[in-house]
Amino acid sequence: MRQPSGRPITTLVTGIALMAGVLTGCGSGSGGGGKADKVTFWHGYTDAQATAITKLVGEWNAAHPDQKVEPVFSNNDNTLQKTLASFVSGKAPSIAYQYSSSIPALSGRNQTQDLTSLVKSSPDFAWDDFFPAARQGATVSGKIYGVPALVDNLSLVYNKKLFDAAGVKYPTPDWTWDDFRNASKKLTGKNKYGWAYVNDGTEDTVWRFLALLWQAGGDLLDAGDKKAAFATPAGEQAMQLLADMAVTDKSVYLDAGDQQYLNLFNSGRIGMLWTGPWDLGSINKDVSYGVQYLPGKVTHATIAGPDNYMVFDKRAKDAAWPFLKWLTSPEIHLRYAMQTGDLPLRASEQKLPAYKEFLAKYPGNKVFVENLAKNVTKSRPNISQYPRISQVLGTAVQAVMLGKKQPRDALKDAATEVDQILAGS
Template sequence: MRQPSGRRITALVTGVALVAGLSSACGSGGGDAKKITFWHGYTDVQAETITKLVGEWNGAHPDQKVDPVFSNNDNTLQKTLASFVSGKAPSVAYQYGSSITALTGRHQTQDLTSLVKGDPAVDWNDFFPAARQGATVGDKIYGIPALVDNLGLVYNKKMFDAAGLKYPTPDWTWDDFRNAAKKLSGNNKYGWAYVNDGTEDTVWRFLALLWQAGGDLLDSANKKAAFNSPAGQQAMQLLHDMAVTDKSVYLDTGDQQYLNLFNSGRVGMLWTGPWDLGQINKDVSYGVQYLPGKATHATISGPDYYMLFDKKAQKTAWAFLKWLTSPQVHLRYATQTGDLPLRASEEKLPGYKDYLAKYPGNKVFIDNLSKNVTKARPNIKQYPQISQVLGQAVQAVLLGKKQPQAALADAAKQVDDVLAGS
């Protein structure tokens, strides 16, 4: 789930949207398509890198050509659904992780379970757990991981030095975090920034707090809200106390000003991911640490996926995706773009040292994938509605319009109604 600052979060989880459809030259005839069109939303170095990799694939596979075509990131789901109606479904599409449940249950959407489990070369368990969880609905696999991210604590060293504060450590608690934010605040400066537009960008930071406190979003059957709990109260109270009582939080309205304020020395800490590191000015000295925790240092991940939709193009699309997401090829891609590895085995390849030397700040995010990403958002069709309800509750608390317990109780009732279909 690659997030804002040129990434996106309003559609829920992270990444760049890619759509691959059958080339018009392929038509709709029988047999396996020998050429697929790869629509993508990559720009800048990502676009350059994917174009080079596609060219490499095409040179080695003249009978399985891939034609890369740019497509707007945020319209991928809508375009895919529209293609179902028109009868011209894409062969493969890079979708936001949040889109999977909107696409399952449709006859065009390919169940990849047999392909994944029937092909040892895929090495499914090599993908990080968070990426596997997000691709699985029930007991079926619908996506191949394309991108995986998570949240960490990014801090401005100059602001910490000026405030006489020691830098965050892996053992930081919520109290340590809150106290540092207070000392960093004042004179038009803030200790922390929180995106408070009520979207998933607001929600997923709260979920990390909820999980750190030992709570859950829903019950084990995904039938009832579980966040109106002591853990939920602790998480929401922290937000209230920092934003309303301490006034140590810059509330970003969704226009991504938090990064400009971080660069200008007016925000001391961010809860963000590797997508923002490249946007930090070169003259800003910063560090990256695990999220401060209460029960754990739990964080949250939002992977994105390649999904297949045209059975006639399955052979070509599947072969290309296996190659593109293989450890060696993906590490080459990540070394050029700064994306995180998709697989644990990428850390064991010779080129991994060069990757870390180029992107040292990514080490914490990579470690998170195996150590601190312990839970995933539920892969259920009602999640977007649940996110909307919870986003409004968090927003109200941060603005001081509701007390934590009242906000949680009201949101839980609405979520229970959503889950009950009322």
């Protein structure tokens, strides 16, 4: 999930003021029956992504004069609110790019189109070809509400020069938590830190903890999403590692959410990051870095943040579907990824001749792609309560890393709050 070019967020919809008349003229209208006059496509692409998508839309329009798509820029950070407002005004977009955190808030709306039947009746769409994380991110309660637009994940990015200077061997695919912690301690000192962790209590804090929780064999919620499942030995092990590194070892730079971790990595003051492919383009060219799987306990699990194209205009549904099928087809998406550095959406993209060229251009992406097939085995729950759950857990992690709470107490208190949220209280 990117914000706007790669940071994970949780969008809260509580308190959004829905005002009629907002964004009038930006859509083709939402309602039943009839033929849509146009297909409007809200997106938040900028820079290379904007150039690539504009070219592709133009290509589609030239080949399909009766199914033209009109791209409209909409800041991704505000698209959920603007989409909800457009439902009131009656001017919903035909298609909109939405963060994965938005899908629970949109899936129950009358305007949001259930794409399950289209997906199931379109064998040429090859739904199972999308990486599992992308499919999970588009699905709520067994129904498909999104077409995958982006999928990424966290990997370990490390500064080779700092490792060499500290006499630490580079991370390997079978690195353990102990290996990781020991390396972080050896990399720390003289105003340098072994690792950086975003500790502002937001989803940026939480999704790194979830990777640790899954690596220890734990889970966030029970199988029915009815109760918290993280106040367990696995949860304590994950939280204890954070406490050991941040409080005992003092080998972690606690980023306050202002993204200083990347500047410090570039200046040689941080040895390791847990980050995604979105940050690779911002690493200075004079920094020699490597990318490896996250360290493991029971597994080397990581976490993905898939985003989606969602359809909101029933009249435009028939016209929007062929465009989305084309845009996310293996050949077209790989062409897009070649220009932007985005990861493949589909497993089959790796079999195309151009994929070797993609890896040659973006060598750091190799591990991220491997993760999608190997280490992304779970996803955050697509339930409406997740933003509140994330807030509770983010506060708990923050308190532990600041030394204000012990891991077991923080988890127990957070689990009590989460259970109340899930019970509707």
